[in-house]
Amino acid sequence: ANPNQPLHVIRTKALENTQNVAQPAENWEFKDEAGNLLDVDKKLGDFGFPNTVTLFLSLKAGVAGA
Numbered sequence: 001a002n003p004n005q006p007l008h009v010i011r012t013k014a015l016e017n018t019q020n021v022a023q024p025a026e027n028w029e030f031k032d033e034a035g036n037l038l039d040v041d042k043k044l045g046d047f048g049f050p051n052t053v054t055l056f057l058s059l060k061a062g063v064a065g066a
Contacts, residue, residue, distance in 0.1 A: 001044055004043055004044075005043060006040065006043050007040040007041070007044060008041060010044060011025055011028055011057060015028065023059060027059055028059055028060065029057070029058065029059075030056065031058070032049075032055060032056075033053070
């Protein structure tokens with residue numbers, strides 16, 4: 001991923017690439033390996049992650065059945 005892109009752009013691309021388009025992108029959130037919620041308006045490079053980081057994209061609590 002491009003370190004100059006905000007996470008919300010990466011989120012949208014990831015959802016499109018995996019065909020997860022049933023829920024709006026705003027209903028999804030990024031967390032790091034420790035489970036910390038990440039600000040989707042920050043650029044990927046702002047977090048200082050190593051190249052091998054794993055981020056988790058999941059539905060926000062309470063929206064799965066919406």
